[in-house]
Amino acid sequence: MNISRKEFLKSATAVAGILSAQKIFSQNPRPNRPANPGSSPKTAIVLGGGLSGLYSAYLLNKTGIKVTVIEANKRMGGRIFSFSDADSNVTSELGGEWISDSHRNIKSVIRELDLKTIAHNVKPEFSIGTGNKSNPAGELSEKSKNLLQKVSGLYRNMGATQKRGLDKLDLFGYLRYQGIEKNDLELMNLRFSGYYGENISHVSASRALSDIPDLENSYSIRNRISGGSSALILALQEKLKDSEIISGDPVTEISQDQLSVTVKTLQARIITADICICAIPANVISDISWTPELPKEKKLSALQLGYSRISKLSFNVSSETTGLKNFQITGNSPVRFLYPASDLNSGQQTISATAIGDLSEIFAGSGADEKKAFLEECIARVGMSANAQISGITGIAWQDEPYIRGGIALFSPGSFDIQSNLRKPFNRVFFAGEHLASQPGSMEAAITSAIEAVNSI
Numbered sequence: 001m002n003i004s005r006k007e008f009l010k011s012a013t014a015v016a017g018i019l020s021a022q023k024i025f026s027q028n029p030r031p032n033r034p035a036n037p038g039s040s041p042k043t044a045i046v047l048g049g050g051l052s053g054l055y056s057a058y059l060l061n062k063t064g065i066k067v068t069v070i071e072a073n074k075r076m077g078g079r080i081f082s083f084s085d086a087d088s089n090v091t092s093e094l095g096g097e098w099i100s101d102s103h104r105n106i107k108s109v110i111r112e113l114d115l116k117t118i119a120h121n122v123k124p125e126f127s128i129g130t131g132n133k134s135n136p137a138g139e140l141s142e143k144s145k146n147l148l149q150k151v152s153g154l155y156r157n158m159g160a161t162q163k164r165g166l167d168k169l170d171l172f173g174y175l176r177y178q179g180i181e182k183n184d185l186e187l188m189n190l191r192f193s194g195y196y197g198e199n200i201s202h203v204s205a206s207r208a209l210s211d212i213p214d215l216e217n218s219y220s221i222r223n224r225i226s227g228g229s230s231a232l233i234l235a236l237q238e239k240l241k242d243s244e245i246i247s248g249d250p251v252t253e254i255s256q257d258q259l260s261v262t263v264k265t266l267q268a269r270i271i272t273a274d275i276c277i278c279a280i281p282a283n284v285i286s287d288i289s290w291t292p293e294l295p296k297e298k299k300l301s302a303l304q305l306g307y308s309r310i311s312k313l314s315f316n317v318s319s320e321t322t323g324l325k326n327f328q329i330t331g332n333s334p335v336r337f338l339y340p341a342s343d344l345n346s347g348q349q350t351i352s353a354t355a356i357g358d359l360s361e362i363f364a365g366s367g368a369d370e371k372k373a374f375l376e377e378c379i380a381r382v383g384m385s386a387n388a389q390i391s392g393i394t395g396i397a398w399q400d401e402p403y404i405r406g407g408i409a410l411f412s413p414g415s416f417d418i419q420s421n422l423r424k425p426f427n428r429v430f431f432a433g434e435h436l437a438s439q440p441g442s443m444e445a446a447i448t449s450a451i452e453a454v455n456s457i
């Protein structure tokens with residue numbers, strides 16, 4: 001079920017617009033409520049200082065609940081990480097960046113926190129092969145367009161059993177079987193891999209067909225947060241001034257009974273509260289020792305959920321580089337996406353590049369000179385200067401981050417029940433994170449999951 005932030009706030013807002021704990025926690029009792037539903041929680045622990053954790057803490061705080069946020073890394077923000085380059089003075093995003101028009105919840109949070117967005121109105125171009133921009137608009141043939149429309153129509157009318165059956169296939173194989181032509185398959189792979197962070201042969205056909213409307217919108221006008229996505233993290237932290245925020249100390253143990261939840265950290269902190277929101281990626285949940293043990297279906301689903309491999313880089317190019325204008329290129333060179341880190345109207349020359357899948361591993365494993373050579377090749381290959389002087393390469397391979405271990409949640413074939421299993425509360429522990437909401441893999445999903453987690457308490 002999708003609950004918008006508006007609906008949550010409407011259901012939670014007491015007289016005079018002030019959120020009250022009583023109001024939230026006395027409404028709509030749910031089957032998975034904590035064991036002691038008579039009393040409203042007064043204290044909460046939030047695991048994870050990414051967007052979903054901080055926004056959960058913000059919502060809980062608004063209801064008068066005292067919150068302790070615990071983040072494993074020293075840096076808050078998780079997969080939101082704005083990097084400011086000292087030479088070019090340009091901020092680039094190493095994680096979450098684009099907000100599309102359909103991302104209503106995050107847009108509303110941005111407004112509430114007095115932040116602004118900047119539209120990036122650049123027409124995307126697609127490039128297959130060396131300098132090949134024969135179809136820069138990435139238009140599918142009429143035949144493929146009609147086929148795509150047909151299969152998404154078929155999907156809408158399928159029952160759960162048929163959808164489950166389709167979940168055994170990957171999207172690439174399924175589209176090929178449906179008769180989509182080779183060139184169009186390549187193009188669709190380029191287009192959709194921006195959404196999934198992997199090639200579409202890694203994505204469940206059932207999952208992807210339910211995403212078709214979002215997939216089609218993902219290249220429409222997109223916005224960035226003015227000052228960088230980390231401005232959102234800082235603004236939330238600012239709002240949590242009266243809460244305790246612990247960073248650089250991973251949680252290692254969680255135990256709970258009828259009355260409370262206790263967590264222990266690597267640095268031997270012990271914190272007890274009435275409830276806990278666990279807002280960490282599914283693939284690190286089993287690093288924590290749980291008492292009682294996590295339900296088997298949840299453990300298994302956490303193991304089954306894949307994570308895409310994404311390296312995001314930023315680099316400077318010399319001002320002599322010719323032909324540099326606003327651009328957004330998706331191609332099948334070693335990096336899949338290339339675009340300026342901010343609109344190119346001030347002569348700055350910082351470029352963002354993203355490599356996915358096996359190529360992300362290659363980037364992650366290569367030295368500075370190799371990375372430079374790859375990037376030179378990519379720039380030349382998409383038709384920009386062959387002699388660009390590249391410097392200041394920085395970046396993150398998200399699959400190598402120890403407390404995140406992946407780019408974004410990836411629903412591969414066989415993942416039909418995963419999301420609902422992972423979303424279920426476990427006694428006094430509730431779950432949030434981008435992997436749990438619709439449009440997973442987005443900042444929108446992180447916000448939506450926090451609303452849903454707090455609403456389910």
Ligand SMILES: Cc1cc2nc3c(=O)[nH]c(=O)nc-3n(C[C@H](O)[C@H](O)[C@H](O)COP(=O)(O)OP(=O)(O)OC[C@H]3O[C@@H](n4cnc5c(N)ncnc54)[C@H](O)[C@@H]3O)c2cc1C
Binds near residue numbers: 049052071281404
């Ligand atoms: C390269 C890249 C590009 C992206 N681009 C976009 C985009 O353009 N638009 C968009 O909307 N979204 C984008 N996303 C997705 C978006 O960034 C994420 O969906 C969102 O930030 C996830 O937030 P989260 O809170 O669910 O998880 P996270 O940000 O991963 O937060 C989880 C936190 O839990 C912490 N943690 C883990 N284990 C423990 C422990 N034991 N104890 C304490 N803390 C722990 C982690 O350190 C982490 O900080 C992108 C992601 C990546 C990686």
